[in-house]
Amino acid sequence: MTDLQTIITFVVFGGVILVIALDLLDLALAALLGVSTLIAFGVFTRQDILNIVRTFGGSLALLFGGMVVARTLMPTGLFDYIGSIFLRATQGSGKRFLLGLVVLIAPLCAVLPNATTVVLVAPIIIRVASALKVDLVPPLVLTAIVSNSAGLLTLVGDPATFLVGNSIGMTFTQYLRQVSLGGLLSLLALLPLMPLLMGNIWQAKCALPAELKLEPIKHRTFAAASLLVLAVMVLLFLFGDSLPVQIVPPSAAIIGSSLALLSLYGTKIEPIDKVLNDIDWKTLIFLACMFCLVEAFTKTGVLRGLSQNLYGRFGVDRLTVALVMLAGVGLASSFLANIPVVAAMILLIKGYFVVAGLVPEDALGAAYVEWPVTTLPVFVAMMFGGTLGGNGTLIGASANIVCAGISARHGKPLTFAMFMRYGIPIMLCQLAVSALYVLGLYYLTGR
Numbered sequence: 001m002t003d004l005q006t007i008i009t010f011v012v013f014g015g016v017i018l019v020i021a022l023d024l025l026d027l028a029l030a031a032l033l034g035v036s037t038l039i040a041f042g043v044f045t046r047q048d049i050l051n052i053v054r055t056f057g058g059s060l061a062l063l064f065g066g067m068v069v070a071r072t073l074m075p076t077g078l079f080d081y082i083g084s085i086f087l088r089a090t091q092g093s094g095k096r097f098l099l100g101l102v103v104l105i106a107p108l109c110a111v112l113p114n115a116t117t118v119v120l121v122a123p124i125i126i127r128v129a130s131a132l133k134v135d136l137v138p139p140l141v142l143t144a145i146v147s148n149s150a151g152l153l154t155l156v157g158d159p160a161t162f163l164v165g166n167s168i169g170m171t172f173t174q175y176l177r178q179v180s181l182g183g184l185l186s187l188l189a190l191l192p193l194m195p196l197l198m199g200n201i202w203q204a205k206c207a208l209p210a211e212l213k214l215e216p217i218k219h220r221t222f223a224a225a226s227l228l229v230l231a232v233m234v235l236l237f238l239f240g241d242s243l244p245v246q247i248v249p250p251s252a253a254i255i256g257s258s259l260a261l262l263s264l265y266g267t268k269i270e271p272i273d274k275v276l277n278d279i280d281w282k283t284l285i286f287l288a289c290m291f292c293l294v295e296a297f298t299k300t301g302v303l304r305g306l307s308q309n310l311y312g313r314f315g316v317d318r319l320t321v322a323l324v325m326l327a328g329v330g331l332a333s334s335f336l337a338n339i340p341v342v343a344a345m346i347l348l349i350k351g352y353f354v355v356a357g358l359v360p361e362d363a364l365g366a367a368y369v370e371w372p373v374t375t376l377p378v379f380v381a382m383m384f385g386g387t388l389g390g391n392g393t394l395i396g397a398s399a400n401i402v403c404a405g406i407s408a409r410h411g412k413p414l415t416f417a418m419f420m421r422y423g424i425p426i427m428l429c430q431l432a433v434s435a436l437y438v439l440g441l442y443y444l445t446g447r
């Protein structure tokens with residue numbers, strides 16, 4: 001890369017981030033303009049495009065597949081039915097409402113895209129909030145935060161988490177053994193904060209009608225088929241890597257989406273075109289463009305220099321590096337899209353381990369998976385920082401933005417400051433709990 005191209009890359013990368021942060025342009029448009037500028041100046045080569053597809057294609061496939069499977073569940077009325085049961089379970093108690101949100105959303109967001117799950121459950125949240133006569137903004141904020149946090153429960157729960165795990169060859173079952181407990185602890189860290197941050201709702205009491213009618217499930221045969229497809233996809237996540245033909249999570253997501261669309265096509269409940277039109281293409285395009293910008297930024301060589309600086313400052317003190325990554329990635333992910341931040345940090349940390357002599361230079365390649373177990377705490381810290389950092393501000397995660405849009409459509413604008421009032425304390429508490437988990441993992445994997 002020439003000096004001029006390096007300068008252009010820095011200007012474009014910084015410009016796109018600034019424009020998005022100041023809300024001067026639509027985020028997808030800003031990212032597209034940034035990539036177009038780099039193409040026009042010859043920053044990207046054919047090999048760069050191949051590198052982007054090889055490194056980030058899995059994350060996009062995982063997100064797309066989950067979106068399709070979640071969308072095909074909508075015409076079944078399953079979530080309306082669950083909403084009726086949920087309202088009954090609250091018994092008119094705000095405390096039960098908030099705790100029930102965690103129980104309802106966490107399992108879904110462990111296997112489905114966060115933003116899509118928020119779209120599906122938002123009508124439930126709004127209906128229950130209205131029945132209990134409480135402000136719908138705090139429950140919607142909590143919905144976004146729980147959905148982001150639950151992404152740490154499984155390898156496929158959040159694209160940023162999958163990106164880190166995939167980069168070191170971690171399987172779905174390995175993640176369950178080594179990381180999921182930390183995700184559960186960060187999720188449980190929410191509970192003591194609810195009465196402090198949402199006291200009015202926590203203490204709310206409301207008499208519900210004696211007879212609450214359950215919403216019927218529509219198209220029962222199709223609903224059963226859709227749930228079966230979801231179960232197959234989850235089973236492939238769990239055991240696909242042990243089959244004769246190894247099926248990795250992105251492949252499982254594509255298989256699941258294909259089966260979901262096939263069942264929809266066979267029952268003729270709604271056109272395939274309508275389902276595909278409802279997919280959040282804007283988010284997918286934005287992420288793809290940000291991946292391109294990260295690849296261009298990587299070519300500048302700045303990350304190699306930062307890797308050397310990291311080694312020069314901390315040596316082989318992996319615990320300190322892990323905690324620095326947890327805090328740094330968490331802070332950056334509060335104000336920037338977490339996936340590109342994590343993608344850049346993966347390259348930084350891989351370079352650090354190469355400079356430190358813990359792995360050979362081949363580790364910089366995408367195919368290297370022979371990572372020493374002693375490096376695990378650093379990568380896990382990046383997972384926690386990237387996923388939980390998104391809870392801090394309104395622009396930290398796509399689920400937050402989706403909740404803000406839903407809230408605005410119901411006459412309750414969700415401002416940046418309003419989200420931070422809930423998000424920052426929760427994020428700090430969750431990162432503190434994560435730091436303790438990383439510390440324990442550091443001693444368990446050998447210092």
